[in-house]
Amino acid sequence: MATKVVMEALSPTMEEGRLVEWKKQEGEAVAVGDVLAEVETDKAVMELVARTGGTLLKQLVAAGATVPVSSPVGWIGSAGETVDGGGAASGQPAAPAAAPPKAPTPQPAAAAPSPPPAAPAPPAAPAPSTGRVKASPLARKIAADQGVDLSTVSGSGPEGRVIKRDLSAGQRAGAPAGQTASRPIARPSEGPSYEDVPLTQIRKTIAKRLVQSIGPIPTFYLTSEVDMERVAEARGALNEAAGEQGKISFNDIVLKAVATALQQHPGCNAWWQDDHVRIWHEVHLGMAVAIEDGLITPVIRNAEAKSLREIGSETRDLAKRARERKLKPEEYTGSTFSVSNLGMFDIEHFTAIINPPEAGILAIGSIAAVPAAVNGEVQVRRRMRMTMSCDHRVIDGATGAQFLKTLKLLLENPLALVW
Amino acid sequence: MATFDVIVLGGGPAGYTCAIRAAQLGFATAVVEKDKLGGVCVNIGCIPTKALLHSAYALNLVHHDAKALGIDVEGSVKGNYGVAMKRSRQVSDQNSRGVEYLMKKHKITVLKGQGVLQPGKKIKVGADVHEAKQAVVIATGSRVKGIPQIGLELNKTTIISSDEALFLEQAPVSLAIVGAGAVGSEFADIFNAFGTKVTLIEALPRILPIEDAEASDVLTKSYRKRGITVLAGAKVLKATVGPKEVTLEVEAGGKTEKVTVEKVLMAAGRAVNTEGMGFQESGVQLTDRGFVKVNPATLETTAQGVYCIGDVAGPPMLAHKGSREGTFVAELLAGQHPHPIKYDNVPSVTYCHPEVASIGLTEDQVKEKQLEYQVGRFPMSANGRARASIETEGFVKIIRDKKYGEILGAHIVASHASEMIHELVVARENEYTVEEVDLAIHAHPTLSEATAEACLDSMGRALNI
Numbered sequence: 087m088a089t090k091v092v093m094e095a096l097s098p099t100m101e102e103g104r105l106v107e108w109k110k111q112e113g114e115a116v117a118v119g120d121v122l123a124e125v126e127t128d129k130a131v132m133e134l135v136a137r138t139g140g141t142l143l144k145q146l147v148a149a150g151a152t153v154p155v156s157s158p159v160g161w162i163g164s165a166g167e168t169v170d171g172g173g174a175a176s177g178q179p180a181a182p183a184a185a186p187p188k189a190p191t192p193q194p195a196a197a198a199p200s201p202p203p204a205a206p207a208p209p210a211a212p213a214p215s216t217g218r219v220k221a222s223p224l225a226r227k228i229a230a231d232q233g234v235d236l237s238t239v240s241g242s243g244p245e246g247r248v249i250k251r252d253l254s255a256g257q258r259a260g261a262p263a264g265q266t267a268s269r270p271i272a273r274p275s276e277g278p279s280y281e282d283v284p285l286t287q288i289r290k291t292i293a294k295r296l297v298q299s300i301g302p303i304p305t306f307y308l309t310s311e312v313d314m315e316r317v318a319e320a321r322g323a324l325n326e327a328a329g330e331q332g333k334i335s336f337n338d339i340v341l342k343a344v345a346t347a348l349q350q351h352p353g354c355n356a357w358w359q360d361d362h363v364r365i366w367h368e369v370h371l372g373m374a375v376a377i378e379d380g381l382i383t384p385v386i387r388n389a390e391a392k393s394l395r396e397i398g399s400e401t402r403d404l405a406k407r408a409r410e411r412k413l414k415p416e417e418y419t420g421s422t423f424s425v426s427n428l429g430m431f432d433i434e435h436f437t438a439i440i441n442p443p444e445a446g447i448l449a450i451g452s453i454a455a456v457p458a459a460v461n462g463e464v465q466v467r468r469r470m471r472m473t474m475s476c477d478h479r480v481i482d483g484a485t486g487a488q489f490l491k492t493l494k495l496l497l498e499n500p501l502a503l504v505w
Numbered sequence: 506m507a508t509f510d511v512i513v514l515g516g517g518p519a520g521y522t523c524a525i526r527a528a529q530l531g532f533a534t535a536v537v538e539k540d541k542l543g544g545v546c547v548n549i550g551c552i553p554t555k556a557l558l559h560s561a562y563a564l565n566l567v568h569h570d571a572k573a574l575g576i577d578v579e580g581s582v583k584g585n586y587g588v589a590m591k592r593s594r595q596v597s598d599q600n601s602r603g604v605e606y607l608m609k610k611h612k613i614t615v616l617k618g619q620g621v622l623q624p625g626k627k628i629k630v631g632a633d634v635h636e637a638k639q640a641v642v643i644a645t646g647s648r649v650k651g652i653p654q655i656g657l658e659l660n661k662t663t664i665i666s667s668d669e670a671l672f673l674e675q676a677p678v679s680l681a682i683v684g685a686g687a688v689g690s691e692f693a694d695i696f697n698a699f700g701t702k703v704t705l706i707e708a709l710p711r712i713l714p715i716e717d718a719e720a721s722d723v724l725t726k727s728y729r730k731r732g733i734t735v736l737a738g739a740k741v742l743k744a745t746v747g748p749k750e751v752t753l754e755v756e757a758g759g760k761t762e763k764v765t766v767e768k769v770l771m772a773a774g775r776a777v778n779t780e781g782m783g784f785q786e787s788g789v790q791l792t793d794r795g796f797v798k799v800n801p802a803t804l805e806t807t808a809q810g811v812y813c814i815g816d817v818a819g820p821p822m823l824a825h826k827g828s829r830e831g832t833f834v835a836e837l838l839a840g841q842h843p844h845p846i847k848y849d850n851v852p853s854v855t856y857c858h859p860e861v862a863s864i865g866l867t868e869d870q871v872k873e874k875q876l877e878y879q880v881g882r883f884p885m886s887a888n889g890r891a892r893a894s895i896e897t898e899g900f901v902k903i904i905r906d907k908k909y910g911e912i913l914g915a916h917i918v919a920s921h922a923s924e925m926i927h928e929l930v931v932a933r934e935n936e937y938t939v940e941e942v943d944l945a946i947h948a949h950p951t952l953s954e955a956t957a958e959a960c961l962d963s964m965g966r967a968l969n970i
Contacts (some may be wrong), residue, residue: 094840119531137530137839157844222936227909244844250911250934 088163089138093153096125096132101416103127105134105159106150109322110142116162123149134159141165156245156317228253279368285361293405293479301356304478307437310490312455312497314468320500324394337427338398339503340450340472343496345369345389345397346503348423351489355422356480357443363480364443370419372441373401375408382408383441385421394503435471445480448493449473470497507614509535511838512628513644514782516621518543520644521604521813525833531753532639534592534928536613537620537630542604544646546824548561548597553671554691556593558856560584561698565731565858566596568698570895584699586676592776593671604940622783626810629783638840640810643789643797644827647816647927650776656744657683657771663751664769667692667769670687676701677767683741684773685712687855690724694857697733704720704734704764706755711737713855717867718915719902724861724918727898744769777817787811792819804834812838824852846851854923859899862926865914868904877907881939881963883955885919887970890950901959903929910964915958925953939963952967 093103103125112375121133122142144161147153159203161169212440215285219236221229229236234253241248259337268447296304317339325333348355348369369390372383384404393499407413426438427450438449451471458467496502511527515518516538518825527534541548565665571578608615618630626637626918647668651659661669676699682689685707693705705712705728706826711721712728712735725735739757752765777796788808795812799806806813812834815827829846836843855861871878886897899918906913908919915929932942939960954969961967 092841096840097841118529135531137841223912223941224909224936224938226936231909 088161088167088169089140090141091122091134091142091160091162092160093125093155093157093159093427094134094271095155096127096134097130100127100155101414102152102154103134105147105149106131106251107149108145109133110136112142112145113160113165114142115165116140116142136162138162143167143169175205219248220246222250224250227254243278280364281357283363283365285363286454289479296478303440303442305440305475306478306483306486307473307475308483308486308490309435309471309473310494311469312494313458314470314497317497317500318453318468328395332395332399334394334398336399336429336470338394338401339500340427340497341371341373341386341389341397341401341425342392342394342503343493343500344423344425344448345371345386345392347489347493348361349390350492351485353485354446354474354476354481354489356445357422358445358477358480359443363445365476366422368422370420370422372424372444372447373404374424374426374438375405377409381500382413382418383421383424384408384413384418423447425450429470435473437473438475440475440477445477445482446486446489447475448474506634506636507535508638509533509614510637510639511642511835512537512616512620512626512635512640513642513831514622514628515544515644515646515815515817516542516604516615517644517646517815518546518824519646519831520544520642521607521831522828523642523644523814523831523835524613525607525611526615526832527838530835530839532835532838533615534611534613535635536608537616537618537628539617539619541601542608542615543597543601545648545763547600547604549668549671551824552600553593553597554667554688554695555856556596557589557671557695558691558858561588561695562590562858564698570871573895584676586699587674589699590671590673606838622780622787622789622811624787625638626809637810640812640834642831642834643784643806643811643813643817644815644831645778645782645817647775647777647822650774651771651772652683652741652773655741656746657741659771660746663746663749663767663770666771670770678702679766680704680768680770681706681751681764681766682770682772683753684708684771685735685737686772687715687853689770689772690855690857690861692772693728693733697728697731702732702734702766704736704766706739706741707735707737707742709738713861715853715867716855716861717902717914718869719900720861720863720916720918723899724857724859727859775816775822776970779817789813794819796820803837804830821848821851821853823853847934850930850933852926854926856923859896859918859920860922861916861918862922863914863916864926864930865912866904867914867916868902870903871913872966876913878904878913879907879963880904881959881961881967883958883962883967883970885952885955888950888952888955888958890952890954891919893950894920901925901955903956903959903963905939905960905963908928910940912939912942913934914918915956915959919952919955921952925956928953928956934968 098206108123110116116136117139118136120136122136123134125134128288141160142160143163147159154161163169170210220241221236228250236248237304239248239252243249317418321334321339352365352482355366355369368388371386371389372379372381373386386400421444423444424441424447426447428436429450429452432452435451436449440447441498453468453470455466457464458469458471474486474490510532511534513524513536516536520536521542524534524536543824546552580701616630620630623629626641628635628641649668651657657956658730659666670692676696678701679871680696682693683706685705689705699876712725713721728735735816736755736757739755741753742756743755745752750765750767751769752763755762755764763769779791779797789811790807792798794820797806797817799813804812804814804818814830814834816822833843833846842968850864852862852864881903885891885899891897902916904914912929912933917925919925942960943957947954958967958969
């Protein structure tokens, strides 16, 4: 019988690993202890070793794919044995660069509708995207009784099976963040959440010369002053309506506006990857938080798809746990753009240091009442200065300036955020 | 001095299983054992008592049912405890050699001698110090204990433990057993069958106190019918130990009586082995109750890289719980995410006749937790297979959640309860409810049909009663 090879937790905090390179190919003999693949964890590149001997029958994921811990990555068995090549049970999408399937089985685009079961079926739940949901009979009974769609519940049983614990009142009611996280996030299109753009010759030359000139990350800075009167009004009104529950801060609004602006200027929502630039379609917003002896940047995932209130509650939760040092590695890695706010310290203006491989970071100053010209008259207005540090290898002056202009527009007309 | 990836301190069921799994996962592994491989379980516990219980079963069968079964017995039928004991020793030795073979098969180094833990994942055995690169796993187990406070200190002649009972050349004329848990109840069954006048004394209100009250009741009746004196809710006030006999003053039901016996078998609890092995010096702390303190999620002790499994890591003190902890730790060390151990789903079995087996909560516990429940029962006397074998004592009792049918507890008293219970262990582990147990077709005629019927009965639709 063939044995599944799973992604192992190679460090105590590891939740997923990127399979950097297969060291054994399909059909190759492996002995216990042989290195099967190199895996990049949140900390380092480590070795995934064989726990059983035989022949590597199947690589279920291609090099470069990121796989959650405990998910299958391959099969070891005796030569010639056939194995389940899907590994789909784990719900893991095939990597974009997956090896061509050996014998593609033609799949009908949509399975023929099966006849309705004879027994009275419970009211149809929205069809889950991944087909059959793994759940224990007890969990199914509880879910049917409570009207819970099992496909929205993340299972903690073997191979993601939904068990009673996942449906218990405390588990669901106590975790509003989990509720929203299980909601499908709108994607600009099917497929990967980013696009890798090859470097043109001119970009390569710009990169090389700029690095020579200023250091590994050739940074330039753009500053813009924003009138925050409308934001202040909007915030006041929203918070009055919200009561004690879910108050929002200026920072929440800035974060929301940054996420929206980045969607319109994906060129600023990008990673420098040495031989290419990765332009992200999703916005994973890093938020610098001061902690006792340093700084950490928790990440608001898919900020572009989250409401102001969701961003607000998530920000407070992340900041709190950051100060308690309770963040999991995946909660402070993988951001596509960062924001650092020192406004609360009455800093009018500063420049922030880029968090590589991100290409930009925005430094937010204090909101101060200052004299400003409005329609030809001097008025006292609440204004805020923001400064963007840009990696010139990715972002040119005009690209950064356009992003800032959009951001300024959004903050000066906060209604535009709900467009 | 040698270096290993994993060194396991103790070669009992927890330790040797941990070592095998670690070796399977590619770790260079060693086991330290001062005595025979297999530990208490194989050598002076689970295994030899099962051999003796089988003799007791055969004796009872011939005594009580020979005529009905069509077996003519010429003359009197007598047990010979010495012979049965010798066979039990052979079984133990066979099993211990089996463990030795398994160590060889998996290329596990067996370090003979008393191991002493040293700081920094090192173990001293004799003059040699061995180092573990990955982890040391403590699996030092437990041992019998007496109650010196009331004069019942083990003297190995008149006041004995299971350690001595397993090596007696003949059954004593009379025996008082103090403690009616699994060990005490099994020895009561054994010695009664070999003709000993047995008094079974339990401080708690009933024998097998951790089992469901209905199970205790059935066993009490069965024991009394066979001539075992059962004193439950009984307190031993004083013991007077003479050279050939012991007199116990026992208070039960408001009365004090004197019980004079040839030997007293102490079966009231066990002490864990934590002394003299360098635990404290190496940073391994103990709990208030004397077990090694572990992180319940990882079984790591307070010393980094030192893990603890089996009896010494805490209750329930059962071989199968320890061996599962062994594989759990080995897989954890290999970076896997082992299936979490559900301590509320560890089966409990007493191999007396009839056998008593259970999983989950008793009815008293369900009441205490104020859960909404429904009970289903099926008596073995209504089961065809049980009647065919003249083994009609007992029942299957299912306690299910009222709303969803979750199996909260299951209790079986039957000739083969130890084998029947696993259907319900599997069900609970996978969250099958009483419905799924019934939906699986049960072969006819089997004792297990009683389990399906009890599940049906809990839904108010038993078929065969």
